Amino acid sequence: MINRRQFLGTAAALAGASAIAAPAFAADPIKVGSLLDLSGGLDIYGKPMADAMTFAVEEANAAGGLLGRQIKLISYDTQSSMQLYTQFAQQAALKDRVAVVHGGITSASREVIRPVLDKFKTLYFYNTQYEGGVCDRDQFDTGVTPAQTVEKLVPYAMKKWGKKVYVIAADYNYGQITSQWVKKYTIDNGGKVLSIDFFPLDVTNFSSTISKIQEAKPDFVWSALVGGAHISFYRQWAAAGMNKSIPMASTTFGVGNEQIVLSPEEANGMLVCYNYFESVKNPVNTAFLAAFHKRFGADYPNVTELAMGTYQGFKLWADGVRKANSVDRMKVIEALETGISIDAPSGTVTIDPPTHHCILDVHIAEVKDKKFDLLQDFPQQKPLDTAAVCNLIKNPNDNQQYVIKF
Amino acid sequence: MDLIALLAIQVLYAIASLALISVGLAIIFGMMKVINLAHGEFLMLGGYAAIQANRLGLSIWIAMLVVAPVVVGVIGVIVERAIIRWLYGRMVDTMLATWGLSLFLVGLTTAIFGNTTAGLSAPLGSFEIGRYRMSVYTLFVIGIAIVVLGGLLAVLRFSRLGLIARGTMQNANMAAGLGVNPNRVYSITFGAGAALTGLAGGVLAPVSGVFPTIGAAYVAKCFITVIGGGASIVTGTMTASTLFGAVNQVATYVTTPVFGEVALLAAAIVLIRVLPQGITGRFFRRSL
């Protein structure tokens, strides 16, 4: 669709230009770009991620940087605006000439910057849990996908509560596709999805939905609600006294620290499934939390799934650079494709070469008084959903997001 | 049967909340012909005021019913003195200035509270209608709306303030004729409108939660309700919110919240086209 020739041309010209314009001295720092929403509707996700990125870079520099060079973090506030995502992605690639871009929160923002960074041959890490299916050799996705979380949580919840599920989801890619996965796994486990309702991210009045749910009498509700406005659902749900009678499971609850915003009465008992919780027990995590709270204060609310994704994304890239002994895009990609693996606070995290996604631990937990109690661990889960459609070793030039058919 | 009852209450609730969030704007528009586009942010501030007060240990009732209106009322008076006063008679400019104000307030609150949704848990628990459970708070909101509109009606009809107000509505000089300085009437009016808005914001905080940009979700609706209602404050607000609230809630139940919104907006466009002066511009002309 896009005119490759032209872009290659541009890119080549560019590479030439950069070679002349900026001869790389070993001394000058390695630039890392970060594109996150630090203001606007999505900054509840963006701010913790930015903190994690800042922390990761400072940590690396304190340890002597990469390849003997310091790392310079160039952070952009995309203000939850798609136009600025494009603008800043171009800026990072062309003006700052960063070695890698970490960032993007919603699938929308990812799909906006991915082509831009492809175009200008800049390596891209997307560190958010998402709906899966992205297949692009230029990009790495360190977040968990439905096959790693939904696939575990659905049967667990069904065993605990029953077979009738009512799904409510945010009305965009993530919600749409995730709810399809929920439906698939529910049916696979012999259950039944009563209804799937979608809500745009700015809906705040759920009263009629709540009565619809009461009518349907599900055994439990699956929430794939996202963003600030949707928190009011949990409130209205509790206010109607429903949290006593119908339990809830989710793979989005907590990502925006909902469990802290809501009162225990409102949130307790909710089941969630993620790669990382502060309550994960291992020495790496203990050390990490200690250092992190030292930097950002002991009262720092909570290191979210996305924040950890960002931290681990950076660590993976850094290892790739060390292994390639260069920041050159292609060399780093090849290094990472050897299946690099790190000991992260969430456990071992390994790059899955054919998909550029991650193999990692996931945990099911229950909300308990603004914290998460771990219930069950599932070590080293593969991104099977994406693996089903994407193999970058076989066809390295593949570049698209697959919408997985059932 | 119980479904009917449930729906009835929900429709009532939709109407009540619409009336509640609009009435402050209606006062300001009806009396000063000022369209306050920062109205949504006034609601938002009311919400934050209530939540903060509650965090500081005040009872949720005091926080919602006293602190919220007082705080926002004061802010209203300041805004009137600082901005609105200089723009009387320049309706469009007033609109733009208040729009700027709304952006400003969004930015300010974001800087102070961040974007995380703050909120109170709704008190009063829930009750059963046949197969359904519903929050008692819903009824409370309906009650508040009735009290506010009734009270306003009484004030306008029977108090001296009301007389002056009605006078000013007819024409500004009349207030002067009554030996009152119109400027004072205006800042009182604006303050009162803001206070009621703050009250609404406080009362709705437990239902919808509060975050800096929530105003945007409200302002258009209020705006439309007021314009659709026309000049007379109470009747206009009541008739318009009844119409729109019902349309919205029914459409929402039958389809989705989005379509509910769209139906409301569409209804508004048609109404304005048919009755450019709003409902009370055509019917119940003499009403308040």
Next chain:
Amino acid sequence: MNARARNILGLALVAVVGIAVLVLTPRLFDLDVVLNLTVYMIMAVLALSLALVWGFGGILCFGQSAFFGLGAYAYAIAMFNIGESTAPLLLAILVPAAFAALLGYFMFYGRISDVYLGVITLTVTLILFNSINSTAGPEFHIGSARLGGFNGIPGIPSLNMPFFKDWQIDLEGMFYLSTASLILTYFGLRALLASHFGRTIVGIRENEQRAQLLGYDPRFYKLATFTIGAALAGYAGCLFANWGSFVSPTIFGLAQSAQIIIWVIIGGRGTLIGPILGCVGIQWLTAALGANAPSGTAGWQALLGNVPLILGAILVAFVLLVPKGLVPTIADLGAALGRPRTRALVGRTQEAAPR
């Protein structure tokens, strides 16, 4: 007469500057600067569309972004279905224009004015936003184009030379196209406003009743102005869809509408060059504030990097202190310095909306 002379001088100046930007930028600056300028130029075209409708036509349109968005979506959808950009480009202009014509007929021939006009345009924008925003499901598609809801439509094919499918425009080409479009739009509008039509719409803005008693039909003239503005906004939308090769519902949003109005206010109602400057200035400011915003910044820094805060303050300040906007105010100062008169068609009335 020297007023005319100054007028011609001004035009010449604009032409020279415009062409200089057009020719020199890609030679003097890196690609990223060129790309940023491209989007500024595109937005400036959008600013001009409202400058015409509001600044000269006196029609307060809170929904200019609706036409912008319609243009962008029309182009994207048509592009996925057709694949050759000639027809999509035309559709991007015609669809918003037709929509505006309908809406305008509904409003102007229904005797709806100023504030109520604002309400309706605003409402229509919200309807479009809400509707498009809730089309994420796979069931929502036009031909082979999925609407994508909140996520919008990524990977839109770029323009090609009319009727030559493979001769696609590249990044620099995009810059040339946008800049040229802006220059042409500017002079096109200057010509339009100098014409009888242009003077008539200004007359109607100044005194609708009198214009009518002279035998001009305000409804028709307003409708025409509104439609032209929409077509222009739609064209800008098409360029925008090309620049980022994506569209998303946020371009219908209130924030977008607010931006456009702010550009015009700051630059000045009743001028053309003003809104262009206002647009570029604000765009630049927004981007500058967002760049290099590390996390955990101190309070007051956070305030400085806080875009809505700054924009809001600017808007209030301008309405209160510089209600005419920069360019007319400067022009007045110029006039005050012993010049007999400045451009007469510069809006002199406080209230841009027709009485």
Next chain:
Amino acid sequence: MSAALIETRGLGMRFGGVHAVRDVNFMLGERELRCLIGPNGAGKSTFFKMLTGQLRPTSGAVLLRGEEVTGAEPHEIARRGVGIKTQVPSVFDGLTVRENLWLAATRMHRGAQARAAVDAMLERVGLSAIAPRLVGQLAHGQRQWVELGVVLSTDPDLVLLDEPAAGMTDQEVLRTVELVRDINKTKALIVVEHDMQFVRMIASKVTVFNQGAILTEDDVEIIMHSPVVRDIYLGKRAAV
């Protein structure tokens, strides 16, 4: 029948309960000059508004040269050759004097022709000196002249003047009188005026409005001495 340039049949206008104008049968021939007098609120301005289409009559009909134009849009009626100078000068404040006239003239002519017409009109109403000034900055009297010029520039067959002499100095009044006479050489006029001197100077025939209806219609001298008229209206102004 065809003699009548403008005619109204049983024309009536009610606002809510109030009858502003009721059952007015009025007729004016080509190139005729008529003065309307009557106390404030007698319905003169409402009558004008109905003739020009600014108000839609609630009853009766307006005919131009025998064709019904009742409830037509103001611009349609204007295009049929009716021009009005309103009570409060209604002009384009943001435009220059020249542009004001130009906008009016271009209804009839284009290009050079229009410019010529504008220059001629500037001469005729004596505004050439201030042609480039913004009308918004002019004095009340001057704006009156601008409006007259604007109205005449559309070259109407029927000119309605609503209190043309209001707020004018004595010699301005005299100039207005001359202008009116001059206009009347080629066009018909209806003039609403309180100043009886002025009326005397221009009119032969006068129509008296009272409480929204035509009280009487006759030669100016007779009207001046009619006791009835004196009672309802001139009484207080007999001295004039």
